[in-house]
Each structure stands twice: as C-alpha cells, then as structure tokens.
Amino acid sequence: MSRLGTESAFEVLARARALEAQGREIIHLEIGEPDFETPAHIVEAGVKALQDGYTHYGPTPGLPELRQAVARNSREVRGIDTNWEQVVVTPGAKPIMFYVIMALAEAGVEVIYPNPGFPIYESMIEFCGAKAVPMRLLEDRAYHPDLTQLPGMVNERTRLLIVNSPENPCGSAFTADELETIANVVRSHPDMYVMSDEIYKDILYSGEHHSIAALPGMAERTIILDGFSKSYAMTGWRLGYGIMPEELVPHVSRLATNSVSCAASFSQIAGVAALDGPQDAVQEMAAEFGRRRRLIADGLASIPGINCPEPEGAFYAFPSIRDTGLSSADFEERAMQEAGVALLSGAAFGEFGEGYVRLSYANSQENISRALESLDAMVRG
Numbered sequence: 001m002s003r004l005g006t007e008s009a010f011e012v013l014a015r016a017r018a019l020e021a022q023g024r025e026i027i028h029l030e031i032g033e034p035d036f037e038t039p040a041h042i043v044e045a046g047v048k049a050l051q052d053g054y055t056h057y058g059p060t061p062g063l064p065e066l067r068q069a070v071a072r073n074s075r076e077v078r079g080i081d082t083n084w085e086q087v088v089v090t091p092g093a094k095p096i097m098f099y100v101i102m103a104l105a106e107a108g109v110e111v112i113y114p115n116p117g118f119p120i121y122e123s124m125i126e127f128c129g130a131k132a133v134p135m136r137l138l139e140d141r142a143y144h145p146d147l148t149q150l151p152g153m154v155n156e157r158t159r160l161l162i163v164n165s166p167e168n169p170c171g172s173a174f175t176a177d178e179l180e181t182i183a184n185v186v187r188s189h190p191d192m193y194v195m196s197d198e199i200y201k202d203i204l205y206s207g208e209h210h211s212i213a214a215l216p217g218m219a220e221r222t223i224i225l226d227g228f229s230k231s232y233a234m235t236g237w238r239l240g241y242g243i244m245p246e247e248l249v250p251h252v253s254r255l256a257t258n259s260v261s262c263a264a265s266f267s268q269i270a271g272v273a274a275l276d277g278p279q280d281a282v283q284e285m286a287a288e289f290g291r292r293r294r295l296i297a298d299g300l301a302s303i304p305g306i307n308c309p310e311p312e313g314a315f316y317a318f319p320s321i322r323d324t325g326l327s328s329a330d331f332e333e334r335a336m337q338e339a340g341v342a343l344l345s346g347a348a349f350g351e352f353g354e355g356y357v358r359l360s361y362a363n364s365q366e367n368i369s370r371a372l373e374s375l376d377a378m379v380r381g
Ligand code: PMP
Pocket: 032, 091, 092, 093, 094, 095, 118, 164, 167, 168, 197, 199, 226, 227, 228, 229, 235, 239, 240
C-alpha cells in the first residue's frame, strides 16, 4: 500500500471545503471538472432510462448498445476500424487506467509515462511493482517531450508506454508528427503496448485530435482510454471506456468483475444519447474553455516571476512559479490561505512538476479574473 499514490485534487478540494465551512471564500481552480451542466438531452435520456427500468446490473463490459455507439463514434472521430467487442465500459475512465496497468505491469517490467503527468499513472505502475520511467515534458518546448530521447528509454523490459494528449496537467497536445515518431519506436518493440489517454480530445484549441491508434499497425497494440466526464460534463455520472485489442478484453473484464461489476445502467443509456445526439454543446463548452484559456494565460504572464506556456488543449494552465522564490507546496498553501485560491502544487504530478502549479480553468471568467488579481497581489506581497 505504501507504493500507492493519490490524486491531490481531491485532498485540496476537501481542505478548501473545510475553509468554506468556516466562512472563508475560496475560488476553486483545483479540481479538473467542467463547471457546465450535463446537456439537457443527455439528462433527459438518463431520467427516462431510470423510468424505463435501467436500474439493475448489466453485463460487465457494458451494455451492447453503448459499446456499439462507442465503436461507431470511434470509427467516425478516429477513423479506426473498431469492433464493438473491443470496447469495455467502466464507471468513469479511471478504472481502465487501473486495469490496463494492472494487466500489463509487474515486477521486472518497465512502463514509460509522462511527467509531469496524471498522478495515477505513476501511482499504479509503482503499485504493481513495475519500474516507472518518466518521459519528461519540457517547459521550454511548451511541454512537449524531447522525443530523440525515447529510443534510449525503451528496452526489452518495456511493456507499456502511456501517452496523454491533450495532457493533464501541462495542457500540451501531440502533433501528428510526434505521434508518428512515437509509433516508429513502438513498432520496433513487438511486446510493447500503448495506452493512449484521450479523455480531453474534444478540448483542443487548434488543429485536430490525432490518435496514435489510427497509425498503421498501432490499433492492435493500443488501448484507447476515453469517456464522458470532460467532453459532456458528466463527471458525476461515472462513465468511461477503453477500446483495446481483443486479447486484452477478457483480462480487463475480469478485473472489472472483481471490482465494480459494471457501470450504472442508466448512465450507459445517457452515454448513448451523448454520443449519438447533437454535439453543439461539446463545441460550445470547448469554445468557452478557449476564451478562459486566453484570460488565464495573459493574466498569469503579467504576474512577476510566473511563466506560462500557452495551453494547447484540456483546461489546465501549468505555470512555472520558480522565480517567485516559493516552492510548489508553499505556493499552493499560500494561494489557499492568503489569496483564497485553491490550486495544485505541480509536485503532485511527478518529480518534474516541482517549480510549477496547476490551475484548472473550468471556472467562470469572473472567478478566474478574481483569482488572478488575488494571486498577483499575493506574489507582489
Ligand atoms: N485521464 C486523465 C488525464 C484525467 O485527467 C482524468 C480525470 N481527471 C481521467 C483520465 C479520468 O476521468 P473519469 O474517471 O472521470 O472518466
């Protein structure tokens, strides 16, 4: 258990709520959750599903109608020939991460993962006894890695490489060329899989989303992780999925049977409505995130000692705060106590996150502006 990490967003949120209970006002830029309501037609489909009796257990890998909708959607948006039996539906996409790492990682095996990156990757790799090999994202490259290093990081023990694009916490997104470079390295190691976390694929500020699974020879060794939390503002419905090579489906399903049994049936029916229905709300939310991105990037740039590469996707800014003279942990603490802003220390996203903080801009422009003013006053002292 001592090797199992955590996700600090939930802990900082709890601390912020405790201060709020004492009457303090806190602006929440810690949790990675869209502040929009789930689009009405999806809510209606969920309510109708409850009335129609979708209140029981379903098959472990998901209701066939949702697995088929996911396969259709993936063929459309990624151009990959996906069979619905490759889809495993889970309560949120997080279990897919857990199961895939559990299925592939063990002592003696190495897993490459982005750092700074989503903390659960490193936590799970180490929990399984495997060696976590960081792929460093570099501030001076707008948080892209130096891929010339990748061939030297892979060896015969490397079982899995995790890519996350658009990325949490850095907000970077791989170009098609970068994915091709990664795929070339993976192709030369036949025992290696890729887990491609595409949960932020609909929140991208320029260009199109590219999936590494769409490149020649890659679908048969890539597990795509995606879900409904971010694209459709459905975090509380707990609905996500993995699209994986068929040989992994029984293993991942068995881990699901051993843990969650299945995702909520009515959530799955709402998921069908989300994928098959109008996508205007997805685009409107992404456009609003784009306006907030501009606001937060400009605002952070005007605070002394702070540098913030422009986010390319997702809804996180990851500025360096090193030149303010504060550590990440002190910045997190003082932001909460003095500025009334809940944000996260970059150190919670891996060793290369020290010197940075993460701000989620899934909050209103008004709150973001107020948070920036308070942070500016805090740093200027
Ligand atoms: N991957 C990344 C990179 C995330 O940031 C998150 C949510 N914070 C998830 C996966 C999982 O989201 P969910 O379980 O809500 O689908």
